[in-house]
Amino acid sequence: MKRLILMRHAKSDWSLGQPDHERTLNKRGRQSAKALGRWLAAEGLTPDQVLCSTATRTRETLKRLALDPEPQTVFEDRLYHAGPESMFRQLSAATGTTVLMVGHNPGIAAFADEISATAPPHPRFHDYPTGATLVVEFDIDVWADLAWQSGVPRGFVIPRELLDSGEA
Template identity: 55%
Template sequence: MKRLILMRHAKSDWSGESLNDHDRQLNQRGRNSAHALGDWLRQKRLIPDEVLCSSAVRTRETLSGLGLPEGISTTFTRKLYLASMDEILGQMQRAQGDVVLMLGHNPGIGMCADALVTSPPDHPQFMAYPTGATLVADFDIDDWSAARWHKGSPEDFVVPKDL
């Protein structure tokens, strides 16, 4: 079995008009949400052994705010920056860990979440996939290369407002 934690970055700051999109940081609400999501992950014992993260500043800051243990294999890639759902699946299929955290952006991350699971979680915010939205899905596979659309079993879903 493989477990995916699919997270959209926390709330970003739109006040820095001179910054390009890739360099936007989190706002205070986003930093607070990242800490709360990290607490939730620890409480649920959902600690990844591999992280695949967009290279954007806001995804890096979200990851940092989670407060995960040091030493987790982490890859920062531009390929997850505003990636399509097919690109996200392709990156996931290259993963090596048993529990993989992927951090990315909408619209691709939300569309991917919906396409990965056998049925959507019973949560009013799942289809909107707001900032900080986090899906936990299990796949009955031995290797990530076997991951396919609509094969993930949704195990949990949370948004920062729930915390």
């Protein structure tokens, strides 16, 4: 069994006029990333490998998750605004049992939809807002055996739910 935690970066700050790749998180994004980290820990979702875009906002999201223990992490240029095919190739080469992939829309929403056998029953799944996180499991022994529409969704959350519920 393999598990993917597919996370879109938290809310970034457009007000500073930074180039897209260098945009940092805004205040809400920083709070959201911390809330997502606490949610992952509470759910027992500890990745042993991370595949993360090289963009500043994805790296900052990952850092603020405060994962413990710290997993093996690969910062990958090819995940910066990657489409579903590129994300599939990156995941197919993964070595971890539970892999966290941190990326960007619109590719991450399309990838989530195409990798899952069914959509989770959540009204925000298809637009995959900032910080959206899907947990999906695959009945495979190695990631090289990954197939489209083979994942079974086990959870989906958006930061607003965590912040509004007081779980953050």
